[in-house]
Amino acid sequence: MSTPVRSVLALGSNLGEREGILEQAVxxxxxxxxxxxVRSSPIVATKSVGGPADSPDYLNMVIEVETGLEPLALLAHCQDIEQRHDRVRVVRWGPRTLDVDVITYGDTTSEDPVLTLPHPRAAGRAFVLQPWAWMDPHATLGGAPVAGLAAVAADLAGLRRYEQDPRP
Structure with a gap:
């Protein structure tokens, strides 16, 4: 086993029992x-970003893990979990039961087309950045404070902290 590395993973769901899917995926x-x-963020609700206009709203969250898996093995593990939750890849950024992205893997940088690190679009996505900033107010991405990146992300206005509907 290699020395454990801290990694940030982003999870999203906009099909099925979204909250339960996220909890089970973690x-x-x-x-x-x-x-x-290591820790997990609050769940946020957001409009779909970049996908079909009629896509249902997403629930998103971020988790920090410590792993002995190499980066590509961690990606394979994330994709296996997506498959266990019936992830279907039909339309890019289309509706899905579960999406798990590797955002960071320690300080590793990579231009590998299979796994680019840090995630190439994370720095502009409030649905990743804001929950991450709530989870870890001191986090940085590419040397920039995650909270500062979240504050200027184009999709920040459509994000809200998710509150579960009260059950009878």
Whole structure:
């Protein structure tokens, strides 16, 4: 086993029982013997960004894990969890039961087309940045404070902290 590395993962769901899917996905991700959950963000609700105009709203969150998996093995683990939750890839940025993206892997930078690190679009996405800033107010991405990047992200206005509907 290699030395554990801190990694930030972004999770999103806009099909099915979104909140339950996110909760189960966090449990599934951290059930791997080489992945340990360090902390998780609050869940946020957002409009779809970049996908079909009629896509349902998303629930999104960010988690920080400590992992002994190499970057591509971590990506494969994330994709396996997506498949367990019936992820179907039909339309780019289309509706999905679960999306899990590797945002950072320690300080690793990579231009690999399979896994670019840090995630190439994360710095402009409030649905990743704002929950991450709430989870870790001191986080940085590419040397910039995550909270500052969130404050200027184009999709920030459409984001709200998710509050579960009260159950009878």
């Amino acid at each position: 449990a599934d991700l951290s059930a791997h013997p080489l992945v340990r959950l």
